Amino acid sequence: MLVSLCLFLYLPWKASSAPVDSNSVFSSPATYDSCQQRKQFRLVGMQREGDIIIGGLFEVHLVTEFPELSFRTDPQHLWCHEFDLDGFKMALAMAYAVDEINRDPNLLPNVTLGFRIYDNCIKLGVALRAAMALISGKDESLSNLNCSGSPPVLAIVGDSTSTHSIAMSSILGLFHMPMVSYYATCSCLSDRRRYPFFFRTIPSDAFQVRAMMQILKHFGWTWVGLIVSNDDYGLHAAQSFQQDISGFGGCVAFFEILPKDNDIREIERIIGVIQQSTSRVIVVFSAEAFMLSLMDKVLRLNLTRQWIASEAWSLNPIFLTLRMQPVLRGTLGIAIRRGEIEGMREFLLSLHPDNDPGNNLVRKFWEDMFKCRFAPDVAQTETEGRVCTGDEDVTTADMEYSDVSELRPAYNVYKAVYALAHTLHNLLNCVPGKGPFSGHSCASLHNIQPWQLLYYLQNVNFTTSFGDQVSFDKNGDALAIYDIVNWIGMPDGTMRARTVGVVDESRPAGKVLSLDEEKIFWNFENNKPPRSLCSEPCSQGTRIARKKGLPVCCFDCIPCADGEISTDSIECLKCPEEFWSNPQKDQCVPKETEFLSYEDPLGISLTTASLLGACTCAGVLAIFAHHRHTPVVRANNSELSFLILISLKFCFLCALLFIGQPRLWTCQLRHAVFGISFVLCVSSILVKTVVVVAVFKASKPEGQGLMKWFGAPQQRGTVLILTALQVAICVIWLSTASPTPQKNVTYQASKIVFECAVGSMAGFATLLGYIGLLAAVSFLLAFLARNLPDTFNEAKFITFSMLIFCAVWIAFIPAYVSSPGKYADAVEIFAILASSFGLLFAIFAPKCYIILLRPERNTKKALMGRGTTNN
Template sequence: MQCLLCISLFVRFAFSAPVLGRPVCNIQEQFELNGLYKKGDIILGGIFEISFEVIMTDLSFKFKPQQWKCERLELSVFQWAQTMIFAIEEINRNENILPNVTLGYRIYDNCVKLPVALRVAAALISGNTEVAGGSDCEGTPPVIAIIGDPVSTHSIAISRMLSLFQMPMVSYSASCSCLSNKQEFPTFFRTIPSDAFQVKAMVEIIKHYGWTWVGAIASDDDYGQNAIKIFQEDVKAFGCIAFSETIHKVSEKDDVLQIVKVIKNSSAKVIVSFSSEVELKALMDEIVRQNITGRQWIASEGWSTAGALVINKNYASFGGTIGIAFRRGKIQGLQDFLLQIHLDFDPKNNLVVQFWETIFQCKFEENMSNLSLNVKLCSGHENIKSTNTAYSDVSDLRNAYNVYKAVYAVAHALDNMMRCVDKSGPFANNVCADIQNVQPWQLLHYLKNIDFINSLGERVAFDENGDAVAVYDIVNWQLNDNGTLIAKNVGIFSKLGTAGQMVTLAENEIFWNFESKKVPESVCSSNCQPGTRKATRKGQPICCFDCIPCADGEISSEINSPECVQCAPEFWSNQEKTQCILKDIEFLSYEDAMGITLTTVALSGAFLSTGVLTIFIHFRNSPVVKANNSELSFLLLVSLTMCFLCALCFIGKPTDLTCMVMHVAFGISFVLCIACILVKTIVVIVAFRATLPGNNMMKWFGTTQQRGTVFLFTFIQSIICTIWLITAPPFPKKNTQYQNSKIIYECNIGSLVGFSCLLGYIGMLAAACFLLAFLARNLPDTFNEAKFITFSMLVFCAVWLTFIPAYISSPGKYTVAVEIFAILASSFGLLFAIFIPKCYIILLKPEKNTKKALLGRGLPKK
């Protein structure tokens, strides 16, 4: 805060004037800064983070603060400063741009510290000499524009100060999206895209590989915090942030260890980092020390091409890192220019001396202290061409190329202003700019509208936010044979792609630093395959979920389906639960084994009944047939044949006709059958009573009465069936209650009352028949058929009593099978119990089929 206060007071007094008299622009304070300088008609300012260490003095209100000392010059960044000088010299030699105007420069080192960066900015806009701009404060300002600052946080602070003077600043590295706000930063421009586009590029890469569980690390500054905020919002659309950690500017050991612990314990295999090389180095060292591997790093442009990291063998475990990098360019003649640098002991060019001492690892005698007696002395005649360092390496020019474009952008704006390209510009009376009195606010107007193609064939222009066209290289850290890394281009991101933002990757050129050498997987939970649904875990992010199989009758056809869809009533889910298929239609058909068996048994019973009828007709005059009421026996055998045949109506696909016919045929045929047996039983009883003296009952129950009784019983059943069919007839129905996976075609009885009356009437006749036969079972054998009728009715009643629970509990087509079985079982019971003994006598014991033998059976034994 003390430094910021000093700077604000300095700027205030530097641009203030006395109340009385002519204004005088006297410098109130002078900073000792590391820099490079050259005179010119118009001066361009430059700010670079050349030194990475600062020796800070004690700050106290007791005495004037001493100057900070910047050390550990970074050769790659010094190359960027030299690129600015190269561009200016190239423009000065070019007669097509700014003819008769010589550009100069004043370049300062911000030492990667905000207070120093503010001091540098104040020195550039006020001048760093005893008197700036003459005693009357008129003429060309100390600098007309500033190239820099590379750090977003610095740029935010400096831009707010420069906007007061309408001085443009063109940054080559500050990428914070917040700087696109023209209301806050009206004079800020940059030759790199905003972080908003960098984040989009990263998100597109993450989406491309299906990574939904991602860790995030960001530096504790505007660059890192703004970027990670946008990143988190974009990732929410398709994934989750496993953890989010902040690297503090002054990293304590405990803070670094805490971040490493989070990385080790997290299941996220992909980690995105928005940071600079300097801030990330301590974390990377600790990760290497603990040998943490198996992580896929996604690097922001702040460290994706950091030479100090890539060439270091210690960081081989970071191989495979995918990074977003500024567009690379090839600047013709730059390397030769870099190698032509020569010593200059002018205090205004003190950075050259520091550079010389750094690249040759020596010290000039005047810079040596008692503590550095063992350091090699610099002669000043060292051959720089014999060195091989990041300074002379022009194989991967990114930030340097952006510096080059920034200088040319300002130069083209100046050229347009000098040529008076736009007479409606910010000039009084449409008078063009005067080289002797060029003002920053005039340049600002033209800088907004530049649009040209540079010598490399790339378009240079600024949008309405002062941002460059969003184009990035995508790099991949790949291992060299010597164990170091190289940042290789493997793709490109372009805002102008066919889909708005587009990532193009050379998949076969990407190095994956995993045992499988394949794309890693980073998900909290694996994708739920079709046939399952996602079920979120309570208290965990939405990316963490369980896959629950769909229930029967439900499907999901998409990956990560949130819900299973219920199939339509006539459809059912397949075994995989991925699609609805038509349910199997089930009914008792003639084709399946059960249908064939029951059909065979039913036909056998009908044939057997017909055979017995044939035998009885053939032997109709025999005593056995005559003695058992041949006419009723014939009618009984016909009704039994009908009972066997009606069972066939229950087999096959139900229709409206078959549903009505099967129940009517069943009801009438069985009533006819039971009615015949009942009349036969009554005849036996009446016949026995007729043998008693004085009893003449047979004349009242002769053949006509017997036929009438059978007809009456059958007619009553016919009335019941007719009423049932008229009021609520049976109909075919698709039943899905027994088995959800099948459609069971069956006959709905329509009216339960009608069906109950039909069965109840049969049961009543059967019970009456059984009771009468049971009472007549002990009559003399001569005329007694009651024993056989009793046994047959016992079988009949037993079958139908057991039928009821079996019918209710049997599912699907087995319900029909149970009903058919009851019909066949009861029919066979009647046929065998009543007629087999007679057939036995007729066919096998003809000697007993005589009137004498038949009458003799009834005589008492002596």
Template sequence: MLPHDNDQAKIRQIVGIIRRSTAKVVVAFSPSAYLLPLTEEIALQNLTERQWIASEAWATSSVFHTRQLLPFLGGALGIAIRRGDIPGLQDFLLSLRPDFDPGNNMVSMFWEEMFSCKFKADSPDKVCTGQESLEGTESAYSDVSALRHSYNVYKAVYALAHALHDLLGCKPGTGPFPGHSCVELHTLQPWQLVPYLQRVNFTTSFGDQVSFDKNGDALAIYDVMNWQRAADGTIKTVTVGVFDESSPPGQKLLLEEENIFWNFESHNPPHSICSEPCPPGTRRAIRKGEPVCCFDCLPCADGEISNQTDSRECYRCPVDFWSNQLRDHCVPKEIEFLSFQEPLGISLTTISVLGACICAVTLSVFARHRNTPVVKANNSELSFLLLLSLTLCFLCSLLFIGQPQRWTCQLRHAAFGISFALSISCILVKTIVVVMAFRAARPGGNAMKWFGVQQQRGTVLAFTVIQAVICVVWLTTASPMPSKNTRSQKAKIIYECAVGSIAGFSALLGYIGLLAAVSFLLAFLARNLPDNFNEAKFITFSMLIFCAVWIAFVPAYVSSPGKYSDAVEVFAILASSFGLLGAIFAPKCFIILLHPEKNTKKALMGRESAKK
């Protein structure tokens, strides 16, 4: 609010606000008298590079058109009442003479001032004749090039004339009153002229349309003025456009932009904005205590987007989608699972197939040398069954690789559990056989007759069937199923097999752990048997490896994200399988293939005799 009392402290405060503001455009609604002290203070403080927008009250005021204010107010834009030509007015003014109306003192006074003469005959000055010509003179009186208020008076008079013409020419049935009646001239009241005024619609000789809206207001029409440098260094106002409310939409404001003077170093329109528009991928955050045009652009959070400029909020992507790097549109989430095509999957697949091939080669070696003492001394039937089960252990790890399907989810843990139960059952029975064989070798020992071949087969079958029952119960009550995990990693969909029942999975692992613990305990107790019965030592070592791998598996599995949990389980299967294969069969293959001279009954029995 501009002070009305020329308060300099208040004026300096306003100038300080303008200086500190990031806005480059200043809109001033004020009479000239209140605005002039402010412009003088602006000149005093040398505040330039501002675009002024003038209201009608001072847009054409000549009080500002000075050389001193040109650097500060030059380029200002404002609106002014429409200027127009009044046909015949200039000819009428130039034809006026004082003798037309001897009693019109205003014309006589103007005449004396214009021609520096007096009408009094006794005056020492030049005597006016009244025949002097106004043509060729320059004065505000004869200048009709910038008629604004007069032009509006002219339009008002013509509007009234059109209304009176319609009133006088009204015919019954076409009038504006009830029943389309006309007014009676001998009883005419002033208010009865209003309906005719509301129906006025004509175009002046200058091309302006004159009409009124439903409220009785004339349709607005204004000239757009631009303050430019005059030849003498002052300010002149130039019409650079027009606002016409009667024009069609989109054409109401017409500007001659090439003719506008911009008082900036760049000579271009000012870039007046507190904050740049927020690009897509961000949202607007209004700054407290500042205008609404001042805001910060905050990036959308992960999983949210904005795809419009100056968006007020970010929108969350659907469940299966995620925001792109620019946060301006949603893209399908990356699908993750342990694939056969990726390096990790290829490596695990290669190791799995390699392990199965080693088992097959070992099996063929044992089959070829099945009648040798080394093979026969270690229960060849159980060895063949153990090699077969280890082959299945290696191959079942392939079910954990590739996109989870319903059948692979159901088969992977069942195959893994039954294969390892069969393997550990064979090792457990081999351990029992070793202990029984040693006891049978003692004088009077007959332990082997209670644990013969049939009992061995039955024990392996029984231990394996128990695991099979656990798997059947698990699969029928809460079967593992493929699922989309969107919680572990927000930007990815992890395809995994949900175990269905933690209790079922725990029972499967727990049973294998129980068999391994019993095997380890028996083998550990039998570790001091004579050398020719050193099978117990190999079993002890294999069980140590097996238990170490699966004890380490639990925390590694729980802490591994996404596909790496499957990779950890595959690694545990392969590591424990290689541990069993290497600890139990590597020493035997070493003797069979590299030291066949030791693969004799005499050599095996000789170690015991030498020890004695």
């Protein structure tokens, strides 16, 4: 084509500089201002003149015969035969759409739209010849060497195949001529850099693949076989399919390409793959030529599979036969959107060569279908024979071609013509000064160039009489909408494709697929859809573990770990910090909060012991108060005894602060009250021990003046000072690093341990260390005074009580450190209660025994006499 263009530009200059002979492209040396065509292609088609012409390419014949080539003579014209009724109806749909537009007063008013339609005979060579004829026109001479004015056609409706469209778009793009295809679906044509002037009213294979994904996802088919034809259509569809199927967790079980030459061995190998595969669903992107041999083998072996048909063969009558019914019944297919064109049937019934003598395509239809021979005329001089008129016994009303109930590709042709009409309408209605071209200019009716249609065609948007919206995206693709068909058996043994749903990507997400499952026939037992999985889905609470070397759809199911859940079976997710997985591992539930509560058996036991100790202290205090004037009570400063009993009562009660849900005030009080109460108790015991030693020393001559330093005021002051030091420690601790409640998850991952953080370990250690220091000094003094005379042997009881106290708290430290959660509080409460009971019983039990059971010994004489006798 480029060579021809160069010759076209070169020869006028050549002609002006030198004479030419009779074989020149010019008619004579004197007519240098015109060009003549050397030869014209012999093409079958039809045309209608108008102010604006659009072209069309359709498959009207199925077989093309090329003449034998000879180097001695010019090649003869090729010959097309085997009339294709469906392709003819598509061409007529274009003719009808043009007539309808010309009758519409609102669309392209005062402008007559014409067309030139050619048959491509399903051959790329013929299609390219027809495209070149549309570009250059059929005028035998060209007088305007400046190439001004409108070209023969402004746009082309076609072609029907992806391969043809790829080739022609590359050529037409050089002339900036828009091409609107009604049947080419290859996703490669969406590449705007390579095909900037290509549009289509049928969705691309990428949309078709997404429509299939909707079906596969709906039925849960994740293990799918893929078979494609070895051409642009099949290979590009396979590429899109393999990219998209992983989007919902699906896998291609096997991928096979059908041989172009019907290689039997290759077909048998593919059949073997199908037999061995566990997949029960097979998707096929192919045309009938590639499918027949495969389906024959499938039929012989009676392989029952769920076939998913691409739009290329989902409505093909070759497969909808009695012979194919056993294996292909139940097939689900993606079909081109069915539409209705009002008035189309009447238009088809009105066709006759007498009504349009110059239409050689209609003439060809009558010749091929009814074997008519028409008288020679200007339009077709090669056809001779008897004349067929409308009065013959041929009625087209009963013919198959008059059926307009299943207009699918023809409906896309109808939409393509209307898209161009609306484009031209918008172009001609451009307001001067507001146009899209240089200087905001507009196009002129008498000088419209094809490239000027691009802007308006890209932005066209209208609704057909059937209710479908027509517009193009940035890649020139139409809105994706498909019918879903299901092959069902008919009473006569044949099959019929019945529409059972729609895939419409213009709908909101989640409603793209509309499917009536009750209408679907399944070619399996119980008329149920098959299961096609490599591995059964993992239940909730488990995760997928991929099998090495196998597709991602083949996996094992592994339970989630504790604290993790899985709802989509893909991976286990860790629960938030304060949540834990339920036993089924499918839901995060709040963790059990653990603390030493009053409802807990351990808490109940410790509470009971605490209250028992407090009541016991109260009872001893009541006994001592009642017998406060007796010698046993008054001996060795009864005031200190009362102070010890009161502090022990606080010790018992402070244990209750360690039970129950920790709160800020309980965390702050529990250790402070515990520390102060025990220091008050131990400091009182220490002073009592010192007084015992002082009294003994004062009874000797050398210690007569010692007691003046250990009188009641000194004793009270000592206890107050020692206790004040502990109060100071608590104040400093609480003011600098106060204990606070915290949720601890380190002890046990499945539980939240609600505890009191000590805040400052140094403060806590200082508090316990001070108590331990006082207890150690008391124990040491009492131990040294244990052998005093019986009159003063209270030191023995103090020694024993301090021994219990120190043993308990020494054992407390490792037990507390190693005890988790609420058990740490229980250990501390146990230490408090054990040491308190030890002090209470060791110091006060002997005295209560004398007071209550041996009152005769509760006299000063008895106490003093016992001492004398012992001496």
